[in-house]
Amino acid sequence: MPAASHGDVDLSDSSSNDQCKALSRFLAGVEVRAFKIAQAALRHEDDALDAVQDAMLQLARAYSDRPAEEWKPLFYRILENRIRDMQRRRTVRNRVMSWLPFRSEGDEDEADPIAEAASDEPLPTRRLEIDEAMSALEKAIGALPRRQQQAFLLRTLEGLDVAQTARTMGCSEGSVKTHYFRALQTLRAQLGELHV
Amino acid sequence: MSRDLDGTTDFERQLQALLEASVQGVGGHARSRLNQARHVALAEAAQGGHWSPLVRAATWLRLRLLWMPVAGAMAAAVLVAFVLWPNAPQGSYPAVDTNHTTVEDLDLIADREGMDLMQGGGDGQFYEWAVAQTDQAAQPAGTGAAGPDKSHGAQNAGAVADQNSG
Numbered sequence: 001m002p003a004a005s006h007g008d009v010d011l012s013d014s015s016s017n018d019q020c021k022a023l024s025r026f027l028a029g030v031e032v033r034a035f036k037i038a039q040a041a042l043r044h045e046d047d048a049l050d051a052v053q054d055a056m057l058q059l060a061r062a063y064s065d066r067p068a069e070e071w072k073p074l075f076y077r078i079l080e081n082r083i084r085d086m087q088r089r090r091t092v093r094n095r096v097m098s099w100l101p102f103r104s105e106g107d108e109d110e111a112d113p114i115a116e117a118a119s120d121e122p123l124p125t126r127r128l129e130i131d132e133a134m135s136a137l138e139k140a141i142g143a144l145p146r147r148q149q150q151a152f153l154l155r156t157l158e159g160l161d162v163a164q165t166a167r168t169m170g171c172s173e174g175s176v177k178t179h180y181f182r183a184l185q186t187l188r189a190q191l192g193e194l195h196v
Numbered sequence: 197m198s199r200d201l202d203g204t205t206d207f208e209r210q211l212q213a214l215l216e217a218s219v220q221g222v223g224g225h226a227r228s229r230l231n232q233a234r235h236v237a238l239a240e241a242a243q244g245g246h247w248s249p250l251v252r253a254a255t256w257l258r259l260r261l262l263w264m265p266v267a268g269a270m271a272a273a274v275l276v277a278f279v280l281w282p283n284a285p286q287g288s289y290p291a292v293d294t295n296h297t298t299v300e301d302l303d304l305i306a307d308r309e310g311m312d313l314m315q316g317g318g319d320g321q322f323y324e325w326a327v328a329q330t331d332q333a334a335q336p337a338g339t340g341a342a343g344p345d346k347s348h349g350a351q352n353a354g355a356v357a358d359q360n361s362g
Contacts, residue, residue: 016242024238031230032219049226053233060241093265134218137211156208157215188207 023064026071027056030158034079037153040141041083042090051086055079076154076168140190144183147171151179152187 031052038048055078063074141149147169154165155176165180166173 020238020242023241024234027234027237031234032222032227035222035226035230036215036219045226049229049233052230053236056233056237057240060237064241130214130217130221133214134221137214138218153215156212157219184208187211 019064022068023060023071026068026075027059030072030075031056033158034075036157037076037150038079038083040138040149040153041146042086043142047086047090051079051082054082058082072158072160073164073167076158076160077170080150080168136191137187140187143190144186147175148179148183148186151176152183155180 034052034055035048038051039045042048042051055075058078059071059075144152150169151165154160154168160168162173162176165176169176
């Protein structure tokens with residue numbers, strides 16, 4: 001059936017536009033948190049950005065016609081797969097590079113202080129306290145086992161409930177609770193009580 | 197450790213606040229790249245899931261950057277091997293006693309008199325005569341017919357004496 005014309009509203013176009021706007025809002029809402037989650041797992045800013053970009057593309061390409069309620073678990077599931085792929089690829093790459101005698105030690109990208117500048121700066125002393133606590137937390141999260149890290153970040157940072165987290169991680173709700181609880185125990189043991 | 201109605205503890209709330217602060221502190225560079233990525237993804241969705249040239253270019257560039265160090269190193273290794281390969285020994289060359297020849301040559305060059313002898317100058321004739329005399333002296337007395345006669349040797353000796361005195 002052809003689309004309506006002659007001044008009538010084209011319902012298919014309108015629906016597509018709404019879907020596109022909804023997807024845009026969704027991606028804008030999750031992108032920074034997704035980046036932090038990827039960064040905690042990969043410990044490299046560019047790799048984390050690549051992983052998030054891939055997850056966005058994959059969601060848009062394959063699942064944009066799904067109901068918006070399904071996007072978040074799907075997106076984080078895709079992101080998790082991308083993170084795992086990149087970790088494997090990095091392992092292979094490091095193995096190959098370790099065989100080469102003339103690799104340089106300074107291959108890592110140097111941080112650009114201007115690019116790293118944070119937005120909405122609070123007072124310097126307060127900023128320092130937050131930075132120190134944040135640094136300790138990120139280090140502790142980075143040292144968590146992958147599944148605990150995933151459960152903790154999806155629950156705490158992204159605010160997924162237990163069922164959504166279980167769907168994203170591809171495991172039972174009981175496993176999610178166990179991973180989350182153990183992650184909390186480890187963090188409390190390492191960080192003590194936070195004063196932020 | 198106090199809990200909210202939803203079971204969240206103080207510690208969890210503090211962690212949430214800290215993580216939220218870390219999200220707010222994400223730098224402009226990362227935000228800009230995320231923004232670009234979102235627009236690329238939305239363009240992808242608008243095209244119905246087909247790979248747009250922009251996405252293809254971005255993917256290709258990223259893959260290239262990812263594997264560039266490895267590929268570069270491999271290419272350099274292949275190049276070095278290729279350059280060095282023609283200089284490797286091919287087949288079998290005739291065997292030359294290089295040690296002996298080299299030592300003899302060095303000895304000859306270092307010995308100035310040896311060079312004079314080789315070039316036939318200086319006292320070459322004298323040395324030829326001296327060698328002949330030595331050979332004659334070494335032979336038994338009854339075999340004198342084989343060597344030069346004494347008078348000829350005396351003449352030679354006289355000529356050499358004249359040369360030396362002159």
